[in-house]
Amino acid sequence: MTMASVLPPPPPAPSGTDPAASTTAPASAPAAVTAAPTPPRIRVASPGRVAGAAAHLAALGLIGPAVFSALFGMLGAGLGLLAALFVGVIVLVAFVYVLFAIAWFERARLDGLYGFGLPPLRPRRSPRPGFVGVLDTIWLQAKDPGQWRAVASFTIATLLGIITLAVAGLAAWGLALMISPIFGWSNTRLLGFVPLEGVAAPLVGLLVFVASLAAIVGLAVLHGVIARAILVPSREAQLEEQARTSDTRRAGAVRAAEVERTRIERDLHDGVQPRLVSIGMTLGLAQTKIDDDPEAAKALVAEAHASTKSAITELRQLARGIHASVLDDRGLDAALSALASRSHIPVTLDVRLSRRCSRPAEAAVYFSIAEALTNAAKHSRATGCRVHVRLREDGTLWARVEDDGLGGARIVPGGGLDGIVNRVTAAGGTARIDSPQGGPTTVEVNVPCAS
CATH class of the missing domain: 3.30.565.10 (Histidine kinase-like ATPase, C-terminal domain)
Incomplete structure (x- = not known):
């Protein structure tokens, strides 16, 4: 200095x-x-990215519902406490910036997984001074389209994660059915109704296991396609922005x-x-x-x-x-x-x-x-x-x-x-x-x- x-x-x-x-x-x-250069086309279906996406979905299937429960709790508390003006307003402002934190995490997660080249999400800031500027800053953040796109991606990923966990459970059941003859299990039934005898049990188990793995791979690829569609601008949009x-x-x-x-x-x-x-x-x-x-x-x-x-x-x-x-x-x-x-x-x-x-x-x-x-x-x-x-x-x-x-x-x-x-x-x-x-x-x- x-x-x-x-x-x-x-x-x-x-x-x-x-x-x-x-x-x-x-x-x-x-x-x-x-003007950012047009990013290269990212392959979301490569084996490494599919495996990583499946792991991400499984994790989001576990933590996502808890996150949304907390979000809906904050929103309900904020709206319910609006009568106690400052308390409700403070909770709603905190709700806006929790959404920003989720959006920031989602963009960072997807960029690390797929390498989309997404710029880090930054808080919006109003050019106006004083208290009016504070209110305008909060409003700009609340309606930030980039934030809402990332939250939408997180929501979809959470839903896909819940489905992935269910399919993973089905795959585990199929695997258990495949090896059931080794342990001498008898009276095996498909969906609890159709009896499986002899080689039927391991064959059905193999089919269920393979179908479940294919479904998990499909969900992982679908997650990448949806994330790219939501967060990565199209070629036309990029050209318009550059113009x-x-x-x-x-x-x-x-x-x-x-x-x-x-x-x-x-x-x-x-x-x-x-x-x-x-x-x-x-x-x-x-x-x-x-x-x-x-x-x-x-x-x-x-x-x-x-x-x-x-x-x-x-x-x-x-x-x-x-x-x-x-x-x-x-x-x-x-x-x-x-x-x-x-x-x-x-x-x-x-x-x-x-x-x-x-x-x-x-x-x-x-x-x-x-x-x-x-x-x-x-x-x-x-x-x-x-x-x-x-x-x-x-x-x-x-x-x-x-x-x-x-x-x-x-x-x-x-x-x-x-x-x-x-x-x-x-x-x-x-x-x-x-x-x-x-x-x-x-x-x-x-x-x-x-x-």
Whole structure:
């Protein structure tokens, strides 16, 4: 962890005009836009997977009924205790998140068994702040279609598991019937009514045993087919999702490029261009005085020289805002350290990266942090910022910037926060901005490491 001191130059980031005293308006980026490649067709009928599925079904046949008994008990208790408002609501909220836990377990179980390549199920989270955001989060979780699909798969697997246990019992009976002559059993009857004498008993036992094994194999294969149909999107759905993803990312990239071009034009027109015009006028004035008043001409040349160095500094900052070379040379950690050292306000960095990510991912996170620091310095009256960067286990590059300012920031088209959303969307990630009145303002971005 490093603490950056206050130094004069501002952070070299895309500028924005996001007022800090406006109505609270937390915003979020569009939904995650990572386009996963089409997974290969999984064989659910291979011998190993059939054996594993049969074992899974047998286990679910034992524990599934207990799980659903507990679920229905929670649901009944929650509805019955709604009159005692808080108790019933707490039980129902717990019911929603128990369903989430079952769905998470089911997806993890099926992915481990079949290798579908399913992403881990994550809790839903509302972009809204405060108590309204809590209620919205619970509602989003309660209606999450991915959660309900996984619960449906668990329910079907439990029913198939109960049937599997019954068929396994029938197979055990057939096996016992096959070996009954060895133990000298007599008076054997099929289904308790039809007497089996002589070789009839072992033959019937063999037929029952083989049929039961075939039924167990069929149930295991059926389980895989149903699980794939419920949880793995079809080829058409995958192509449609990839098309939507491409459109969203292209729109974000176009919008980010437009905002960047506008920023460069504004910085050149309002900063460097007037300074260069002033330098030209100063040198012209010095040229007219060089014979009559050499001392005044020297003073004007010195002034032009100082203005030239300032213009060079501005151009360097502008170029750094377009492309941070240190990001390519030394990585995100070093680039953020340099960025924090130029900040007007103290910045506490906590960067933990085990490896490098792709250039687009690092650039999106770098410029998002730079823009968040710029807005904190310009608008929020913050006295400090905290920046956390992590490389998560799911392969996403996550960053969070939090200041201690006044809050109330909102997204303005063409402004800095709008630029963050567009840059992150173009890189295939998501952005979440939370800025209630009174602060703090937090900017959180997630970008696929290989975007």
